Amino acid sequence: MKRVIKEMGKLWPYYLLGSIALIVSLILNFYNPVVLQRMIDEVIKEGQIDQFRTLGMLMLLLTFGRALTGYFKELLFDLGGLNLAVSIRQQLFDHIQSLSYDFFDEKNTGELMSRVKEDVDNVWMGTSFGLFLTVEMLLTMGTAVTLMFRIHPGLTLMIVPVLPVLAYLTIRLNLTNVKVFEDISEQTATMNTTAGEDIAGIRMVKSFAREKHEIEKFLKNNQEYYRLNYNQAKVLARFYPTIEFIMNVLPVILIVAGGAYVIQAKLSIGVLAEFSAYASMAMWPMRMTGWIATLMAQAGSSAKKIDQIFACQSKIENKENGIKSGKIKGNIRFDGVSLELDNMTLLKNVSFEVKPGKTLAIMGSTGSGKSLITKLLARFYDASAGTIYLDEIPIKDYDLFFLRKQFSFVLQNVFLFSESIAENISLGQGKTLAPDDLERFAEDAMAHQFISQMEKSYDTVIGEKGIGLSGGQKQRISIARAFARKSPVLILDDSTSALDMETESSIQKNIEHYGEITKIIVAHRISAVKNADEILVIEGGQIVERGKHEELLALKGHYYETYQEQMEFLVA
Template identity: 45%
Template sequence: MRRVLKYVLRYKLYVIVPSIAMVLAIALDMFNPYLQEVITDKVFIGGDKSLLWPILWAFIAITAVRAVLGYLREYIFDVLSAKISVDIKKDLFDHIQSLPFSFFDGMNTGELMSRIGEDVDNVWRSISFGIRLFIENMIYFITASTILFFINWKLTLVSLLGMPIIGYLALQFEKKIGISYGKLSDQGVLMNTAAQENIAGVRLVKAFAREKYEIMKFLNLNNENFELSMEQNRIVAKYFPPIDFLTNFSIVILVVFGGMLVIRSSLSIGELVAFSGYIYMLIWPMRMLGFLTNLIAQSDASAKKIMRIMDIVPSIKDSEDSVRIKELKGDVEFKHVFFKYNDDMVLKDINFKVSSGQTVAIMGTTGSGKSSLVNLIGRYYDVSDGAVYIDGYDVRRINLHDLRSQMAVVQQDTFLFSESIEENVKFGKEDASFEEVKEALRLACADDFVEEFDDKYDTIVGERGIGLSGGQKQRIAIARALIRDAKILILDDATSALDMDTEFRLLKNLSERRKNATTFIIAHRISAVKNADMILYMEDGRIVEKGTHDELLKKRGRYYEIYLEQFKDFSDEEYSIPDACS
């Protein structure tokens, strides 16, 4: 919670003004028991009626002013907490955006959503209500205790006998409830993750008739959540009743011991009435102590979880001597590149060089390191040894924004936002005109099916593009990359869901378009790679064959074997690429 206070200090005025209002309201409250004493001893018992109306008007004035101060306090504190909530969510989201691919490889969406949502809301409640009320009650307690000692120190000491025990119980409660809430919060993450995955993958669940299994899995998580909630309730039930008993017992002591003092004339009736009013200012904080401790413990646990993510230092960031490059040429070179992921050596001694505007095709067995290789170009991961160069600069020295803003990537796992087709394409170029969107879709051979939709380019594709086929999603993703007009274009198995005819037509369009872009194509079909300037064939993290289509065929190696498998019914001379998309 200490680090959360840094956010509070950003808005000093929003802290000072309501704090002053709070202190003034408490000060006014301190007059009420005194006025009760005066009206009891001097008006009702003493018979001095001249004081009645002034005291009544004083009550009214205090009530009115306190209402205004209370409004200022509540409203401004709520504004403060809302601003802090916005800042924390923004900073947390910004930080998450700065983290590398490797962070998300080991993190589930449900946990991140819990941190941004539930945990930030807990901090918000603590600031708007919990901490403010805790401080307010402490001021009430200290001020009222001081006044009580001036009224009658003996009665005060007797009335406060149970307070140390209450304080001890509150500390024990805070310790145990904090641990319990941490467990409950972690279990909530598991439930959120299970629900999110099942809702997102509901078609897969139904396709495999796994509804009962997933229901039981969620039921088990829900039961564990129930048990943890009951554990938390048992802790509350264990500590709240003793605290309530001790606070109520203080009233009993006040009535008994205070009544004896009145009988002995050591205390006036008015003083006992005032004492009763001030003692309630002690009892209320004691009653609230357990609740506030619970609230602050929850907030503290949430703040720690948030800061645990905020403390993660991005492993991939701009170097201190980073180079700004406003316009890349697109020369790419791998020099003795090794890449290790989770202690597994994925790439081993990769060496090749490609000039601007050329096309590199990458083929290979599953798990041979094809995607890992192209991920090093945009520095989504860093090499373990060796270096990747673009235009002669080590990518680790190039400003990340300059590097990635001049690249266009179509990833293996096609992702579309739950927006219109036009907005998804414009994600590649925010200020693109409608004509540019149409042209990009035409080049991606997507304009034909888009025109068939009722809403055409305004068609909402659904979550992750669920309303489209795999091939349609890939073509929209390719359009999104093409509209960027980047110097480096990476297609990671981007045509796997297309039929061969559409693939040929799309690749023909790309061959005409990509002359000014260095293009990397990962594919499994010979038809997608045969026209590349360089073909790399990979196995077990190594480049085992390198050359053009004709050169690799002459080597009669692994590439040649795949060629025979895919075109056993056609000779190379007989095979032709259809016309491009119109």
């Protein structure tokens, strides 16, 4: 909440001008009953027709003035809230971008989307409509009650005691509603995650004929959402009828008691009308308190959730004066590196060196830790022990963003943005590459042929996450993207698993077009690693075998067994 208040302070011109418009609007609003009283008592009752035109024009001017100031009041407060929302949302998104891998291991997409969208919108509503209406309600009630006392204290005392009762009911409603809304907000995030994953993976759902299962899973979430909203409706149903009953009783008190004073000539009809107008103004905030209380409760709850995200800090520290420039050759060395996450040892005492321009291959069973080595290299995680060097300089001595620019990653689970193929290949370049360059990188990745056959060629817009492309096509576009980056280190993490061996072999030959770049290949297939300068076999987070292809076959260990299994599969 402190962050929200701080940001609101930066937007003080909107809130100051909005407050001025609000005060002017209230002055005009409170002057209207005075004109009404004179219209009734002087024109209608006493027949002073000469005052009719003057008072009528004055009422029209007051109405126009209230409309004009009301427009600026709402516009300025809403602009303040909108600018606040834009600022908070951008800061939140920037902060999420700065967080390390472990944060995203724990948080799901639906929850983060709820924080960035729904929760920021709730803060916006609370700081625009909620804020100015709260101020307007307090000023209206205070001024109206003061003017009522000035007109007739006795009649006022019949109405004022009811206001604390309404305040108590509103507070109870607010306190009860906050917890209910928090539960609804959490369930909304869960439902968003379920729906988002299902829609994103709709092809997988259909291929496994899981439509019924997914419908039932969403139904459970939807029913829980219904239950929570039903509980909220019951809370509102307990309080609103009582509030409405009191609101309806007050006009009856005015008619009966006020009418008696008029009959006794203690009040004129015009003054009673003026008093009734002020009484209506005093009661109006009570009609709004329930909605405002809910609005402010939602804003407070959402601000708390947003603060929780801001409270999360990256576990990867970027050195303040880290190395930000220089020619990187691509010499990589791991010296006794270990990694522990959540009290589990995932890598233990890993040591190796890759000279510039050489190729290191890493093999191992699923879950052995081979991909973690590449994640440590780019500091997606930091090693628990040992040191990693790039060109004989510890990677922690480099600026984090400069360090990551030295690596071109091609991952097995390819992510493509909902943009054109040209924009996806040009990712990280700052601008779309020239057509000749796009074709060259795509040809080296064996992607140009299928891209050129598309109706819009490189301008074809890829669907969400590359939907509509085969696994092999997505991998080839991703490889072309890595080639275009021209980093000194190329990391292929099981990136040709969806390709046939002929295409895989062609791509490996084309890598030589990029000169002395260091290559790290993580793979399951022997065909992808057999030509590497050194092959590491990882099991249980440790290096159990290392050497060239022929050397590892001679050991007749894990590598040999994998080779035999794959050869038997090919023969079969």
